[in-house]
Amino acid sequence: MSSNVHMIERLEKINPKKVIIWTLLFIGSIIMVTPIIFMVSMSFKTGQEVYIFSLFPEKATFDNYLFVLKESKFLYWGLNSLWVATFSTLSVLFFDSLVGYTLAKYNFRGREIVFIAILSTLMIPTEMLIIPWYMMSREFGWIDTYWGIAFPGLMTGFGTFLMRQFFMSLPDELIEAARIDGWSEFAIWWKIAMPLVIPALSALAIFHFLGNWTAFLWPLIITNDPDMYTIPVGLASFNGENETNWEIVMTASCLATIPTLFVFIILQKYIIKGIMLAGLKG
Amino acid sequence: MFNKFWSDLSINQKLAITAWIFLAVPIIFYVTIRFYPTYEAFYVSFMKWNLLGAKKYIGFKNYFKIFGDDDFWIVLWNTIKYAVIGVPISLLISFTVAYYLNEIKFGHQTIRAFYFIPFLTTAIAMAWVWRWFYQPMPIGYFNIILSWVGIPQQPFLQSVEQGLYAIMAPAVWAGLGFQIVIFIAGIRAIPKSHFEAAEIDGAGRVQILREIILPALKPTTIFLVVISTIGFLRIFDQVYSMSEDSAGGPLNSTKPLVLMIYDFAFDEYKLGRASALTVILFLLLLTVSLLQLWFMRKQR
Numbered sequence: 001m002s003s004n005v006h007m008i009e010r011l012e013k014i015n016p017k018k019v020i021i022w023t024l025l026f027i028g029s030i031i032m033v034t035p036i037i038f039m040v041s042m043s044f045k046t047g048q049e050v051y052i053f054s055l056f057p058e059k060a061t062f063d064n065y066l067f068v069l070k071e072s073k074f075l076y077w078g079l080n081s082l083w084v085a086t087f088s089t090l091s092v093l094f095f096d097s098l099v100g101y102t103l104a105k106y107n108f109r110g111r112e113i114v115f116i117a118i119l120s121t122l123m124i125p126t127e128m129l130i131i132p133w134y135m136m137s138r139e140f141g142w143i144d145t146y147w148g149i150a151f152p153g154l155m156t157g158f159g160t161f162l163m164r165q166f167f168m169s170l171p172d173e174l175i176e177a178a179r180i181d182g183w184s185e186f187a188i189w190w191k192i193a194m195p196l197v198i199p200a201l202s203a204l205a206i207f208h209f210l211g212n213w214t215a216f217l218w219p220l221i222i223t224n225d226p227d228m229y230t231i232p233v234g235l236a237s238f239n240g241e242n243e244t245n246w247e248i249v250m251t252a253s254c255l256a257t258i259p260t261l262f263v264f265i266i267l268q269k270y271i272i273k274g275i276m277l278a279g280l281k282g
Numbered sequence: 283m284f285n286k287f288w289s290d291l292s293i294n295q296k297l298a299i300t301a302w303i304f305l306a307v308p309i310i311f312y313v314t315i316r317f318y319p320t321y322e323a324f325y326v327s328f329m330k331w332n333l334l335g336a337k338k339y340i341g342f343k344n345y346f347k348i349f350g351d352d353d354f355w356i357v358l359w360n361t362i363k364y365a366v367i368g369v370p371i372s373l374l375i376s377f378t379v380a381y382y383l384n385e386i387k388f389g390h391q392t393i394r395a396f397y398f399i400p401f402l403t404t405a406i407a408m409a410w411v412w413r414w415f416y417q418p419m420p421i422g423y424f425n426i427i428l429s430w431v432g433i434p435q436q437p438f439l440q441s442v443e444q445g446l447y448a449i450m451a452p453a454v455w456a457g458l459g460f461q462i463v464i465f466i467a468g469i470r471a472i473p474k475s476h477f478e479a480a481e482i483d484g485a486g487r488v489q490i491l492r493e494i495i496l497p498a499l500k501p502t503t504i505f506l507v508v509i510s511t512i513g514f515l516r517i518f519d520q521v522y523s524m525s526e527d528s529a530g531g532p533l534n535s536t537k538p539l540v541l542m543i544y545d546f547a548f549d550e551y552k553l554g555r556a557s558a559l560t561v562i563l564f565l566l567l568l569t570v571s572l573l574q575l576w577f578m579r580k581q582r
Contacts, residue, residue, distance in 0.1 A: 021382050026389070028379065029396035032455070036399065038423070039411045053426050099308045108298035114305060121316045125516060125567050127540050128560040131326065131547055132319030155311050185300045214404045216519045217540070221548060232406040236523050246414065253407035260402045268395060275460065276467035 036257065043251040050247045064251035074252055076227050077234035084149045084219075084230060085212035091154040092208045093201055099155070100163025101189050105175060115164070121157040126218065134221055144228045149219050153212060159204050162278060166200040167193060203274030206267075213260065231256045327558035332551045344558035353534055354542070354559075361538045361566075364450055365514035372454040372461060373506060377499075379458070380465035381491070394466075398459035405456060409523035412452045413439065439524060445531040449520050457513065461506050468502035469495060501578070508574040512567055516540055539563050 042050055044060040068074050103115050133152055142148030170193060178188045194201070216232040223229050229237065235256060238249050264271055288296070327344055329337040348354050383394060400408070415423045416438035425435050438448040472495065480490050518540040522528045530537025530545075539559065547556035 018386075022386055022388065025379065025382055025386065025393055029393045032458070033396050033399055035408060035411045035415070035452075035455070036403065038414075039408075042414075051421055053421075053423060095308055095311075098304055102301050102304045106297055106301035106304075107294070108301045111301075114309070117317075118308075118312060121312065123568060123571055124316065124320050125512075125560075125564055127516060127518075127543055128323045128564050129316070129319040130543075131553055131557055131560065132322040133315075134547075135322070135553075136319070152315060154315075155308055185297075185304075189304075210402065214406075216406055216522075217544070220522075221544075232404050232519070235404070235406045235410070236528075238410075239523060239528060246410075249410050250414075253404075253410050256404050256407045257402075260404075261399060264399065264402050265395070268391070272394070272398070272463055275463050 036261075039250050039253055039257070042247060043254045045247055047245065047247055050250075064247050065255075068248060068251045068255060072248070072252065073226055073229070073234065074231075074255060077229050077231045078255070080146070080149075080228060081213055081230040081232075084146055085209050087146070088150045088153045088212050089205050089209045091150075092156055092159050093205055095155045096159030096204065097163040097167075097194065097197070097201065098189065099160045100165075101167045101193055103160070104164045104167035105170075105172070105193070118157050118160050122161070126152070130218060130221060133218070137222060142222070144223055144225045148222045149228075149230065152218060153208070153215075156208070159208065162200060162204055163197065166197045170196055199274070199277060202270060203278045206271055206274050207278055210260065323557050323560055323564075326554055327561050329554045329557075331553045333553055334551075337554075340554070344555045345562075347555060348558055348562070356534050357530075357537050357539055357542045360446060360534075360536060361515055361517070363446060364453070364517050364538060365511045367447075368450050368454055368514045369507060369510050372457055372510060373503070375454075376458045376461035376506075377465055377503075380462045380469065381495070383462065384466050384469050394462070397462050400456045401459035403456060405452070405519035406523045408452055408456065409520055412448075413524055416448055439526075439536075440532065442532050442535040445525070445536040449517075449524050449531075449536050452524075453514065453517060453520050457510060461510070464502060464506060465499070468499045472498045504574060504577050508570060511570050515563070515566060515570070518544070539566075 037055070041055055041057060043064055044062075045052075045057040046059070046061055046063070049057055049059075099118065103111060103118075129152065137143050137148050142151070174192065175188055178192055179185075183192070214232060215230070216236070219230040219233045220236065223233055226234070226237065235249075235252055238244060238252070291299070326337070328339060328341060330340045330343070331337040379397060383390065383397070386393070414421070417425070418437075419425050419429065419435055422438075424438065428434075428436060436444060438444050476494050476498070477490065480494055485493070515538075517538045521530060521536055521538055521541050522544070525531045525536055528541075530541050540563070543556050543559045543563070546552045546559060
């Protein structure tokens with residue numbers, strides 16, 4: 001009883017305008033996730049029930065998941081995507097920060113030219129390079145290889161720029177002191193400078209990994225063998241089939257989406273912070 | 283020999299050499315994977331080439347053919363429509379949400395997460411879901427909902443008029459979360475003292491919005507406008523996966539530039555003409571970037 005009175009007192013303090021705003025925002029946020037919710041719901045429906053408009057399947061079934069994981073090549077695609085995105089992200093973290101650090105902390109002739117040259121690559125759209133990359137890959141036999149999928153993204157102008165910004169804010173005295181102590185140049189970067197920019201590194205890692213995980217155009221071109229497809233290319237390959245088994249397609253789409261959502265829910269704070277960081281500095 | 287050479291150098295020379303050693307592999311990468319291919323794209327755009335035979339120099343013929351092709355103008359117009367309509371709609375929604383979401387404490391994180399989640403999805407996966415929503419009556423959710431309120435069935439993806447917007451919707455939907463997060467970061471970066479000063483002056487909500495928040499968000503807005511304009515001008519994934527046989531809609535009504543490039547290059551193997559199209563896309567994007575620089579400059 002007393003808690004009720006308390007509640008009413010608290011409710012009276014709440015501004016009705018704010019309640020309306022909150023409700024509208026909340027409804028909007030539910031609408032935003034509706035497509036995902038229906039996707040999940042359909043993945044648990046049988047082939048006939050898919051065609052009925054309902055949120056909860058009458059008889060939830062795991063058969064679709066078993067089918068996708070056992071009968072389709074989805075597991076291959078998942079491993080391909082995972083491997084390419086991981087390899088590419090590690091490369092970007094290493095090289096973009098090495099270059100960013102060099103451009104931020106070394107004085108040498110030609111530094112400005114290198115910086116401007118790398119920055120200028122931001123202006124070149126991927127679409128323009130795709131035909132030359134394809135010609136190159138044909139010549140060197142990179143079609144249907146992991147290297148072929150990954151090589152265009154092993155270094156990025158954006159990451160280099162971002163890392164340079166962060167390394168510039170490190171005090172020079174720190175590096176000087178390490179030099180006097182006899183640290184090697186590589187060790188100063190790797191062991192002293194790198195740990196100080198971990199927030200920037202994680203932002204870059206998240207961005208690059210996500211970009212690779214969802215990348216479509218280049219993997220579509222460079223892979224012909226269904227065993228080498230990444231997840232997006234594999235998902236798109238359902239389009240060519242005459243008859244679409246929607247519950248299967250939805251299940252595969254779920255399997256493509258849910259892992260990233262899990263990672264997001266766990267790391268939400270860092271991801272949002274990272275995006276704000278990269279967005280504001282970049 | 284090397285040791286003697288090394289010990290004779292001054293510290294600055296040593297550091298410069300170290301810097302170039304650090305840059306060696308990246309320079310090879312940028313030259314072979316970025317700059318040379320850029321040059322090659324321009325070069326091939328002046329060639330007639332079908333991937334198998336020899337390249338034949340034909341001057342500006344590829345460009346003339348493109349400009350003489352009615353389909354190109356349809357496709358260019360589609361591409362511009364995606365950007366010119368998609369960007370204002372998504373920025374208007376994302377700013378409104380960010381502005382109000384910023385003031386909310388109860389459930390802030392959860393609501394923000396819900397808005398953000400679509401940004402993490404794979405366009406190809408969600409394309410299937412949206413295609414399902416757009417289906418005709420007994421199946422498609424949108425048409426079911428429309429029938430509840432007594433609106434006749436809509437053809438959505440099947441129609442020349444609606445197809446482009448039906449594809450734009452998931453693109454806007456997926457991009458909102460990112461824009462909202464950036465807008466909130468921008469609002470939070472405004473010094474508290476500005477708001478306090480305004481309140482002392484007795485400024486109302488609308489005044490604070492117009493005279494403090496909007497001007498302070500100008501750089502953020504320019505950044506988002508450019509990023510999303512470039513994104514929409516390069517739209518491909520959604521169109522490829524949502525139109526029947528990846529053809530770009532009835533009568534090319536949803537086809538954007540990148541899909542046309544893809545078709546020329548990897549369907550018809552007209553690599554010269556495809557390259558010329560990529561150069562046109564490049565010039566389009568360059569214009570947008572230069573406009574951004576110009577606006578930023580004007581800011582200061």
